[in-house]
Amino acid sequence: MKILFKFICFLFLGIASIYGQTNSIAGKITSNGQVIPFVNVYLQNTSLGTATNENGFFELKNIPNGKYILILSSVGFNSQKMIISFSGGEKLIKNFILDENSALEEIVISGTLRPVIKSNSPVPVEVYRETFFKKNPTPSIFESLQNINGIRPQLNCNVCNTGDIHINGLEGPYTFVLIDGMPIVSGLSTVYGLTGIPQSLIERVEIVKGPASTLYGSEAVGGIINIITKKPSNTPILSTDVMTSSWGEVNTDIGLRYKASEKVQGLLGINYFNFQNRIDNNNDNFTDLTLQNRISIFNKINIKRKNNKVFNIATRYMYEDRWGGEMEWQRQFRGTDQIYGESIYTNRWETFGTYELPTFEDISFQFSANGHYQDSFYGKDAYDATQLIGFGQFVYNKKIAKKHDFLLGVAYRYTFYDDSTFATLDENGTANKPAISHLPGIFLQDEIALNNQNKLLLGTRWDYNSLHGNIFSPRINYKWNSKDNSDIFRISIGNGFRVANVFTEDHAALTGAREVEFDGELQPETSWNANINYVKKITTENFYVTLDASAFYTYFENRILPDYETDTNKIIYANLNGFSVSKGLSLNTDIIFTNGLTINAGATLMDVSITENSIKTRQILTESFSGVWSISYKFTNNFSMDYTGNVYGPMRLPLLGENDPRAANSPWFSIQNIQFTKKFTKSWEVYGGIKNILNFTPPANSINGADNPFDIGIDTQQNPELAFDPSYMFASNQGIRAFLGIRYTLF
Structure with a gap:
């Protein structure tokens, strides 16, 4: 009997010692950088389980020694499984990232x-x-x-x-x-x-x-x-973001959600940027960064209608006062030849929206309009301009026979442009004649689901430009995907066109001492493009990878390019008597680790060339290689780090002839930044770091003739290399600087 009692006690103590060595696992679950609340976390074939809290945290306690399958599941996300094992008194801390469900x-x-x-x-x-x-x-x-x-x-x-x-x-x-x-x-x-x-x-x-x-x-x-703004219904009540830098820049962003009535919800946004610090680190007596005072006000309204039909309208107003130039410049020198400065006052308004017609069919009317008013001086040369654009289109979407998604659109665009240059003079060059163009058009598109893995998109467009006549733009796209969508292959072939307006698009036509010249009447540019795209998704227990590779080829006819080299005293604009080609390869990769580390990186290798009179040249201000990266790590205490950067290969730069002392090509350069962010509560967040940590800036002599910006006493025809020229520009003059910001969000 005593032997039996001792055996039972020994067995009891053994079992207690085994189960007394309990274990636990804890961590945070996120998706796309956002925490996921209420995720089910449990050990398969046991009664041990929990759910993440509102901050995405979970903890499973009192886990006996052994080997288990940990399962994470939540509606809208792909479930995740992981094998874990415990041998005694272990406390595991592990973060997880869930992928959104394809549905x-x-x-x-x-x-x-x-x-x-x-x-x-x-x-x-x-x-x-x-x-x-x-x-x-x-x-x-x-x-x-x-x-x-x-x-x-x-x-x-x-x-x-x-x-x-x-x-x-x-x-x-x-x-x-x-x-x-x-x-x-x-x-x-x-x-x-x-x-x-x-x-x-x-x-x-x-x-x-x-x-x-x-x-x-x-x-x-x-x-x-395409910049997609938030919906009022999905926006915090209040969001603020204030940032400043060691250079003296101050940027303020404010977003406010409001409810005007039971059927009207609104979203108000304000951006204010101010920089008034004159800095000349390269000692050329010109500001390294323009002084700016800018405010922008945005308002978006969603109106609730029967049958959930869409009706939203948004407006934006922006005012900006910016100037750059010699360090001694003041307002009284605006438009004079005493001290050189470039001063630009900009007033701009925009409105746009969508209204779904109250019909059984899917028909919507989309509209936008904007007005842009510019009062500016580039040295002593005035440039005053007004541009008004109105746009509207009806879009009809119809599903036909389950396999066809048919889209029909009718569009119209009106453009009014007037400025103080010779571009808007009449045929005799004596009277002002604003440029007015009408652009009606119609487009058709059919997206054909050949089966579950193959899709074909056919589209065409006809426009009639009141100045240039008929323009056609067809395209074809094909997509194949594997059954689990882990492999996607796309081929695209399309046509593009563009009607150019030099003074509104190319700032080089306004600044500096070069004379602008047009060689003949500019005709619309046309291009053909082919693109091959392959996406590969790889999922493992510890990381998730997306590879996105593309090859592209674009062929241009009638391309309009600024010619800086035929006559170094001029910028000559003309349709290219030949052709231009842009071709290359690009690769993007996203790697998300379950431990909180994410890596986004990409590289593009390209060749952009111009062929005229059988002579091929590389396009000015175009790099042959570029790369970008973003490396982020989230620590367990609401602390994170972001390391971002880019790198560019040499670009061919515009020179003022053979005797120009500046280098013909830019060097390899990289702009790198590091940021640290601390989230104190759900509402408060502080961030800060260093921008351009390598302190890269362009050469100090980038502005040619900076000591004589009005070319006083210089014959620029005989000595073009002595002319004032600020168009030699490939990167910002802002060097290394610290920044600090704070965000507050009210949900």
């Missing part, structure tokens, strides 16, 4: 002009969300695009720092910028319109590389950038 995958609209799941779109669309741009916060969306592969914000003037966006080596006028799918930024606003958009209201940015004229018409040659 609820990201919706895009830019490729086909209608909502479609991104992986199902026959047109490759890149999507960049708010979290991406927060990794390197900037005062404007123009600067924020610098970390996207194949896209380069190009500054066109050393003095006033205005710029445009290059896509795959093509200049800014070939990039079509939209807000909520409506053409807002074009002409004058290609240069100035990308600043002042309140970033607190931007939900995502969709990018399509290659011609999109079939859907969007003129200017959509190199690609489109």
Whole structure:
């Protein structure tokens, strides 16, 4: 009996010791950088389980020793399984990232002009969300695009720092910028319109590389950038973001959601940027960064209607006062030849919206209008301009026989442009004659689902330009995907066209001492583009990888390029008597690790050339190689780090003849930034870091003739290399600087 009692006690103590060595596992679950609450976390075939809290945290306690299958599941996300084992008293801390379920995958609209799941779109669309741009916060969306592969914000003037966006080596006028799918930024606003958009209201940015004229018409040659703003219903009550830098820049973003009535919800946004610090680190007596005072006000209203029909309208107003020039410049020198300065006053308004007709069929009316007023002096030369653009289109979407998604659109665009240059003089060159153009058009598109894995998109567009006549723009796209969507292959062939307006698009035509000359009447440019795209998704227990590779080829006819070299005293604009080619390869990769580390990287290798009279030359201000990266790590205490950067290969630069002392090509250069972010509560967040940590700036002699900007006493015909010229520009003069910001969000 005693032996039996001792055996039972020994058995009991043994079991207690085994189960007494309990274990635990804890961590955080996120998706696309956002925490996921209420995720089910449990051990398969046991009763042990829990759910994440509102901050995405979970903890499983009292786990006996052994080997288990940990399962994570939540509606809208792909479930995740992982084998874990415990041998005694272990406390594991592990973070997880869930992928969105394909049934609820990201919706895009830019490729086909209608909502479609991104992986199902026959047109490759890149999507960049708010979290991406927060990794390197900037005062404007123009600067924020610098970390996207194949896209380069190009500054066109050393003095006033205005710029445009290059896509795959093509200049800014070939990039079509939209807000909520409506053409807002074009002409004058290609240069100035990308600043002042309140970033607190931007939900995502969709990018399509290659011609999109079939859907969007003129200017959509190199690609489109579609800025999608937030819906009032999905926006915090209040969001604020204030940032300052050691250079003295101050940027403030405010977003406010309000409810005007039971049926009317609104979203108000304000952006204010101020920089008034005269800095001349390269000692050329010119400001390294233009002094700016800018305010932008944005208001968007959603009106609730029967049957959930859409009706929204948005407006934006922007005022900017910017100047750059000699350090001694004051307002009283504006427009004089005493002290050189470039002073630009800009007033701009925009409105756009969508109204779904109260019909059984899917018919919507989309509209936009904008006015741009510019009062500026470039030295003693005045440039006053007014541009008004009105746009409207009816779009009819019809599903036919389950396999056809048919789209029919009728569009009209009106453009009024007047300025103080000879571009708007009459045939005799004596009286002012504003340029007015009408552009009616019609487009057809049919998206054909051949089967579950093959899709074909056919589209064509006809426009009639009142100045240039008929223009046709066809396109064809094909997409194949594997059964699990882990492999996607796309082929695109399309046509683009563009009607150029030099003074609104090319800042070099306004600044400096070069004379502008037109060689014949400029005809519309046309281009043909072919693009091959392959996407591969790889999922393992510890990381998730997306590879996105593309090859592109664009052939231009009638291309309009500024000629700096035939006569170094002039900028000659003419249709190219030959052809131009832009071709290359690009690769993007996203790697998301379950431990909180994410890596986004990309590289583009390209060759952009001009062939005229059988002579091939490389295009000015176009790099042959570019790379971007973003490396982020989230620590367990709401602390994160972001390391972002880009690298560019040499570009051919515009010189003032053989005796120009400046280098013919830019060097290899890289702009790198690091940021640290601490989230204290759900509402408060502080961030800070260093921009341009390598302190790269262009050569100090980038502005030629900086000591004599009015060319006093110089015969520029005989000695062109002595002329004042600020067009030698490939990167910002801003060097290393610290920045600090604070965000407050009220939900």
